[in-house]
Amino acid sequence: MAYNLLLVDDSSIVRKVLIRTFGMTDIKVNNFFEAANGKVGLETLRKEWIDLVILDINMPVMNGMEFMEALRADPDLKDTPVVVISTEGSEDRRKRLEELGIRAYLRKPATPEDLVATLTTVLGGISHE
Amino acid sequence: MSNADTPLGRVSTKILEDWAMMFVEEVEPRSEIFDLSKPFYFGSVDFKGTFSGILGVIFQDAFLKAVAINLLGMDGDVEPSKADKLDAAAEMVNILTGNFLTEAYGADEVFDVVAPRVVELRSNTITEAIKGKQVVCFMADDAPVAITMALTTP
Numbered sequence: 001m002a003y004n005l006l007l008v009d010d011s012s013i014v015r016k017v018l019i020r021t022f023g024m025t026d027i028k029v030n031n032f033f034e035a036a037n038g039k040v041g042l043e044t045l046r047k048e049w050i051d052l053v054i055l056d057i058n059m060p061v062m063n064g065m066e067f068m069e070a071l072r073a074d075p076d077l078k079d080t081p082v083v084v085i086s087t088e089g090s091e092d093r094r095k096r097l098e099e100l101g102i103r104a105y106l107r108k109p110a111t112p113e114d115l116v117a118t119l120t121t122v123l124g125g126i127s128h129e
Numbered sequence: 130m131s132n133a134d135t136p137l138g139r140v141s142t143k144i145l146e147d148w149a150m151m152f153v154e155e156v157e158p159r160s161e162i163f164d165l166s167k168p169f170y171f172g173s174v175d176f177k178g179t180f181s182g183i184l185g186v187i188f189q190d191a192f193l194k195a196v197a198i199n200l201l202g203m204d205g206d207v208e209p210s211k212a213d214k215l216d217a218a219a220e221m222v223n224i225l226t227g228n229f230l231t232e233a234y235g236a237d238e239v240f241d242v243v244a245p246r247v248v249e250l251r252s253n254t255i256t257e258a259i260k261g262k263q264v265v266c267f268m269a270d271d272a273p274v275a276i277t278m279a280l281t282t283p
Contacts, residue, residue, distance in 0.1 A: 010244065012213070012216050013220055058227075058242055086227070087224050087226065087228060089227055089228070090239045090240070109148035
């Protein structure tokens with residue numbers, strides 16, 4: 001199965017590194033969609049079929065926490081799987097993200113091996129329904 | 130005591146080695162490690178919480194280029210775009226700040242951080258930029274870099 005992935009991170013170099021990392025794995029990607037903040041991410045989700053969102057937290061315009069709250073409040077989008085990759089170290093904020101239903105949390109700097117292992121696990125549990 | 134043994138030093142070493150994939154060697158914090166004839170950049174992130182302050186990184190183009198090349202897996206003789214270089218620096222400051230705050234103050238503390246910014250510095254301000262702050266300096270892939278932290282509230 002090939003996946004459509006949405007990368008929501010204000011750093012274009014992080015998005016490039018993620019795309020490069022996927023290129024070195026067996027994970028098949030149909031399309032990468034990119035968004036520099038949560039607002040653009042939500043707009044993309046409303047237009048495109050997305051299998052998984054990879055989300056940063058600290059972003060301008062709409063941060064990752066606000067994105068998650070908006071996502072879960074939207075009946076059409078609330079079940080979209082999300083993996084967070086962030087520098088956020090606060091336990092309280094991580095717990096809040098877990099309450100909002102993220103599938104996994106990776107702390108930057110995540111190694112490519114950690115990233116691949118996590119995404120393989122998460123994507124393995126995703127099917128087009 | 131080496132500054133590399135402080136929370137700022139430990140986190141800086143880890144991020145430069147593990148994330149930026151650089152070989153790092155701690156050097157004495159002084160402006161002469163830089164090439165004073167070339168432009169300087171200052172990347173920084175403000176944080177606010179129980180403790181508030183600013184974490185900054187001072188570097189020059191050689192460091193910017195090395196980080197971008199390593200992250201993007203480019204050949205060493207290829208020149209990354211200025212946008213990629215500055216974006217790589219901004220992300221590095223962001224990662225440094227997030228990891229430093231947890232290392233220094235623990236996971237129970239909650240901090241708000243603003244998006245990183247990178248500005249050009251004049252060479253005659255370098256001494257001032259590292260004075261009176263926690264600072265650790267490295268040669269990273271033979272390029273100088275100074276990482277500073279200053280609290281604005283105790």
